[in-house]
Amino acid sequence: MRGTGLFIEFLHNRKGAAGLAIVAAFTFMALFAPFISPYNPTSTNPQAFLLPPSPSHPFGTDNLGQDLLSRDLYGAQISLIVGLAAAGVAVAIGLVTGLVSGYFGGLVDEVIMRIVDFFIVIPALVIMIVVAALLGPGLLNVIAVIGFLSWAPVARIIRSMVLSLRERPFVESARANNGGSLYIMFRHIFPNVSSVLYGNAMLAVSSAIFTQAALVFLGVGNVTSISWGGIIREAYTTGALTAGDMAWVVPPGIFIFTLIFGFILIGYAVEEIMNPRLRGGGSG
Amino acid sequence: MIVEIRGLTVRYGPEGSGVRAVDHVSLDVDEGILYGIVGESGSGKSTIAMAMMGLLPHGASVEGGSISIDGFEVTGRKESQLASFRGRTASLVFQGAMNNLNPLMRIEDQVAETLLLHRMCGRKEALERARRSLELVGLGKQVWRLYPHELSGGMKQRAMIAAAVVAEPRVLIADEPTTALDVITQVQIVNLLRQLREKLGMTVILISHDFPLVSEASDRICILYGGKVCEVGSNSHIVRKPLHPYTAGLLNSVVSLRERREIMTIPGEPVDLSRPPKGCRFMPRCGSAMEKCSLYAYDSYSPEPGRLVYCEMYSGPDGNTEA
């Protein structure tokens, strides 16, 4: 009941509806790429390389004669998979560490927060390049690297919320009634951080999508699978970028930023709807 | 009449669907008196204070009516026109104001700031006047150069009052100035407001949920309920012989230390402003409610000279009491 009500409210939120429409469009693109792509994205055609945009190849072809539109459509798959999975990893780690750190405090908190500080100050992209190179290519490796290196901000936000929540009278009341730590954490504290968590999860997805594209562009991770970052990388390495072949570079670039923007919009909408304080409406 | 509010209506939220926190409120305040406004949560008392200063929060707007303070019409003004009005014609000390002192500024500098912002005088004179103002509110030399964290809550509230009166405004509006202060400090702050009225001839409007406290200090009292005025009259009239059933209920629900009596309570729940009842807003909780109360159009009656009551019980011919 409450869930559907919130969803309807979400659709009425302008940011939420726009974000959802964007993400839905890209999800459709990723799922149905095999059916809507005009060509096989990996079939090369020596007769038709580096074609400019034309009715048969709306975005032209690359240096191997592969249809760029088809490759751009397929590229949505990797971005969504890596974005969602890596954000899932980051949020899961951030949530657990944030909860534990904030709830128990003391030495546990000290240790976890110093680790968080470390992960926040290190230049993540550089570490990712090194680690990804060590692990070797592979989708799972990319997901793991991005996930394990981007949980720190989530942990910090969750911790600060837990710090204030654990002093709330309703938590104290549960404690005074023999409520154990695990019970309080999951029954009282977690539901009250979830609104911020969902919002931040959406932001983490956008950041993971961007990081994945950046890694591939820099030649880290699975360069051979079709992804937007990879397409831009190919345009760069073949010199098409410098030659000004816009149809090769601009569409994947726009796709990356639109998808990121879509998740950011959803993130804002989720926070606006689930956080009563941002809704206003007080009087008196 | 230094303050004249006519039919003030303030809405929170979008047109049509919002909530009317203040609904056709009219008030007249004579110059040089201490005027008390009593209201519980949701009565609209803070909204009236903000509207008088032209300081309504984002999302709130004046839907109708007028507010004239010392001849200056506040509603519909641009921010630039209000700048010279605030602090000089009217000043506001609001709830929890003491927490709004800048922690990095000395007390005397904060008090002088108003004068400097208004370019009313040079730095040296501003500081001198700030010190005089601090002295007036009972803060001596030893605190002038301190920082806010070195002051107690009561001292901070005094400093805020000093800042509010430093430019010698005609009207001082104090919205819940004693909330969160200790009982002993509360009386002292209220006494201070009375002194300001006496020493500076300032008109003071004291707004609070605390009926006994307002009654200790005020010459006239206005009772608000659910964004509407219930009754207005002199302090002694209202306390000795309340006309409106809500006022009577409020008086009876106060726990008194001096006379041990059963406290009565007002039944029911506070009015939900998003769905106000038809007619009189107090009707659902009123022991004297009649059928015609649901048709009540909020006419005011004056059964006794100098008093106004918004209640159908007094709708007899010529507004005389016939209930």
Add this chain to the structure above:
Amino acid sequence: MEILKLENLEKHFEVHSRSRVRRNLIRAVDGVSLAIPEGEIHSIVGESGSGKTTLGRMVAGLLEPTSGSVVLGGVDMFRSGRGEIRNLRKSIQIIFQDPYASLNPRFTVRQILEEPLRLNRLPVQEGDLLDTLRQVGLTPPEDFTGRYPHELSGGQRQRVAIARAMIVRPRFIVADEPVSMLDASMRGSFLQLILSLRKRDGITMMMITHDISIAHYVSDRISIFYRGKVVEQGRADDVVLNPAHPYTRALIESVPSFSRGDSEGSRHPEVPSDVPDPATGCMFRNRCPKAMVACEAVPGATEIAPAHFVSCHLYGGTGVK
């Protein structure tokens, strides 16, 4: 027979000053002893910063004392076996000041009431649940069980909080400023609810409040609290009608009232508010209009009338350094 006994209870907090060399010790609760007999309502009256909330949290078992003991029904809350302490926690319930913060916004009223039962491994019975809601004046109870706190008014929320405390049939309730956030028109009915519950169920209660008129209205005995110490204690009428300690007097003098409504000339309590606390001796002496040399020593408690105790040198409180 007394049900709750506090023996020389102390809670000190260490506050690091900026230099980190000198540590300030805040004596939030500084040697409190009192006994509350079964069925009595005992009010702790004090201003903010007097340590009264810290005291309440220790009594509710939420905070461990630095020294001293909290004994309920013969069981020491902090020096007993785990099982006994579990049992004790069930027998003590707490009602908090802020009805907006004391209920989990994501729980329904039903979940809020079921929680203490489940946590204390007590059976959850629909009839009990509805009865408890009815007792606290939320009728018809069926209308309330499915609601979330934001769908209730402040007064209704505080009734839910009291229902949550009552549902496990506690022996003792700590109420920390239970009415200070309620509107005056709601306050009275809430106080009457407390009185009627006491009459019917013989509830024993410690009420913490800054408002001496409310304490006078509901309680049998009053302890006046100042800077972590009880300065005066006695039957509610004795303390309010014959206050002995200068602080109690100032407190009572400061309570606003209608009877003085239009009398010209405002009151000037002789007690200044803005003076620093002394480092030793009677903590009130810097504000006290009757301070004397003897006040440099901490006053002991003197029984000035039967069961009316005052800690003040005016009444011969012998100095204990």
